[in-house]
Amino acid sequence: MSMFLGIDLGTGSCKAAVLDGEGRVCGAGQGTYPAGEGPRRWNEQPPEALLEGMVQASRQALMAARVSARQIEAVSVGGAMHSLLVLDGSERPLTGVITWADGRGAHQAGQYRGTPQGVALYQRTGCPVHGMYPLYKILWLRDEQPGVFAQAARYVTAKEYVLHALTGEWVVDYSIAAGHGLMDTHTLRWDAEALALAGLREEQFSPLAPPQYLLKLKDTPLVAQAGLLPGTPLVLGCSDAVNSSLGAGAVLPNRATLMVGTSGALRVVARRPILHPRGKNWCYAIDSNHWLVGGAINNGxxxxxxxxxxxxxxxxxxxxxxxxxxxxxxxxxxxxxxxxxxxxxxxxxxxxxxxxxxxxxxxxxxxxxxxxxxxxxxxxxxxxxxxAEMLAEVGCEPAEIRASGGFIYSPLWLEIMASVLNRQLFLPEWGETSSWGAAAWAMIGMGAVADLESAGQLVQVNGQVAPDPxxxxxxxxxxxxxxxxxxxxxxxxxxxxxxxxxxxx
Incomplete structure (x- = not known):
């Protein structure tokens, strides 16, 4: 029987899941690494730690599923959004992996927030003007570390770094790139005006590709350490946010995912770009027919x-x-x-x-x-x-809310959430929705399921929590x-x- 491996590069750990052709979880694993460190308001991770965490999670999942590398038909990797790793011309890191939690870009973002230029950026990229986005962290590097900025030959994310180590290719999926503040969410191309704002060139970023894009694992010690075979197809996949929604079965327009992990998010999948007139929500492209619309909080x-x-x-x-x-x-x-x-x-x-x-x-x-x-x-x-009020303001109030993330293991927190929202919460059968979603992209890429919606329909609901009147x-x-x-x-x-x-x- 064919098996599919999904790897989720989160902020504080890497999780993996092995699915069979029916979407059932056969095994799971987890690898840990530092969530980020540095001076106040800085948050960087050592890039090599991500590779170690990925290897640990992959091997654990394969062992738990009791499958051999030959049984893995395809792999897909998801990753946390808004990370930034700067490489020189020899592809050596000039920085650590700067995570979404790094606050260095706040001043640079503040220079554009509320201005006509900032509004135009939001309307094109779907990213509100905020220091979390890599655009503003790059502006910080330009202003505060000009030596690093001058040496920068390539800007990549944590996911791209791991994918390159596994396949030898530089490529980025739309959903990860959409979280930079540098991609046009309407045309699915790097935005020339945003690049010019920071003095950047398109060739400093990876080529853009849809989530079904196929790569192959190369013959390296890292692939062997992960328990995988060279030549195994790797489906590019999406961000952890998209994968979380997919793993919760919330990829139909009338469903939302409410996720509380390290941070938190409430999001829906729409069939067109949806932007708030006052710039409250983000809108990240998944492919040419789907956009992730919602909002995220820092403090989950x-x-x-x-x-x-x-x-x-x-x-x-x-x-x-x-x-x-x-x-x-x-x-x-x-x-x-x-x-x-x-x-x-x-x-x-x-x-x-x-x-x-x-x-x-x-x-x-x-x-x-x-x-x-x-x-x-x-x-x-x-x-x-x-x-939830923000989503209602843009016409995206869902008929059903699927809960995911670590908070689903706290009955009290679930009860509080349901009562505050006065909404019923539905719990997916598999709680680690992002690793499930990553594996589902491997299934989609290999034709084991037809498309995003079909994969989402494989998700079973295991319980529900009602508000207390x-x-x-x-x-x-x-x-x-x-x-x-x-x-x-x-x-x-x-x-x-x-x-x-x-x-x-």
Whole structure:
């Protein structure tokens, strides 16, 4: 029986899944690497660590599935969006892999946000003006590290770097390239005006290709270490965001994927580019017939991890995620009136405010760690309510929401999310949707399934979570307060961000 291997290069780990021809998961694996490090507001990964994580995940998945390399009909690789690795003329790295969480481009993006040029960029590329996008990180390099900028012969992403190591080819799929701020989301070509803005040339970027584009694994020690055979077809595939939606079965226009991992996103697959009149959503091309439309937040699981770290340091012992969730369950909905604005890493959609900062509001002497924990889970859910409102504003309100990401393993967080949104959440059978989606592209590329929609129909729903009618009015009231609080704090966010940036020098 033919098997298909999907590899998902996430921000903090690499996950892999082996599917059979019916889309059933036969085995899975995971490799780890640093999520990113560097001076404040920097976030870089060593590129070689990505290769090590990929090898580990691939071998584990093959062993778990009890399949040989000869049984793998095709491989596909997905990757996190918005990364940037700068290479010199000998294809040696001049930087680490700069991740989406790196904030160095904030000042450069601020120079264009709200300007006619910035609006035009958004309308062409589908990328709001924000320092997360590689365009603005390249502008930062031009301004702050001119030596690196002058030596740069090629700009690639983490996925491209791994693909090149596996196949010897430089190529980038539309969905990954669409997250640069440098590709025209309408024509599916590199945008000449955006390139000129940064003093870049098209030949410094990989050729663009659709997700079904076929490559072959080359004969190298890396391929052998991954447990694979040279000559095995590699289907180019898509970004982890597209793969997550595919793995959740949310690739029909009336379905959305709600994902909470390190970050978070709410997205739909549309049949045409859809842009918000005020630039709130992003719109990333998948192929010539599909676009990923939605918004992402910086602070998903990373916010919970921050609080877990605070509790661990305060108590002198490691506190687990489950322990934080259990604490949150000790207090009723509304966290005793404590609100959390979880902007610990700035924010993306729908406000696109890198200067937003984390806030706990409403604290009194009777409040304790449990109130902080619940308020944080509720605060992240409020961010998704903002994203849902944004999608409704552009006519993309879904009939069904599929949940994915690590938060699906927390019954309390699922209940909070469903009640804040007042929507039922449907849970896919396989929780690691991005690795499933990557493997599904291998199936599509080899003709085992006809197309994107057909692959999505293979996904089975394993459960659902309904909103609690008693909690809905509580969260309606607090969300209105939460929204007012954010608006009132906007000037203070700017002030404190300037102060924090001044202390970096």
């Amino acid at each position: 699981g990373v916010a919970l991890d921050w609080l877990r770290g605070v509790f661990s340091r305060a108590g002198g012992a490691k506190v687990t995620f489950d322990a934080v969730a259990a604490l949150a369950g000790e207090v009723p909905p509304g966290a005793g009136g404590v609100l959390c604005l979880p902007f610990f890493a700035g924010e993306r959609s729908p406000n696109w405010n890198l200067n937003a900062r984390g806030v706990f509001f409403g604290l009194a002497l009777e409040h304790g760690p449990a109130h902080l924990a619940r308020a944080l889970l509720e605060g992240v859910a409020f961010r998704f309510r903002s994203l 008693a909690q809905v009015p509580v969260y309606d009231h607090l969300y209105a307060l939460y929204t007012r609080l954010y608006e009132n704090l906007l000037p203070s966010f700017e002030d404190v961000a300037r102060f924090q940036q001044s202390t970096e020098r």
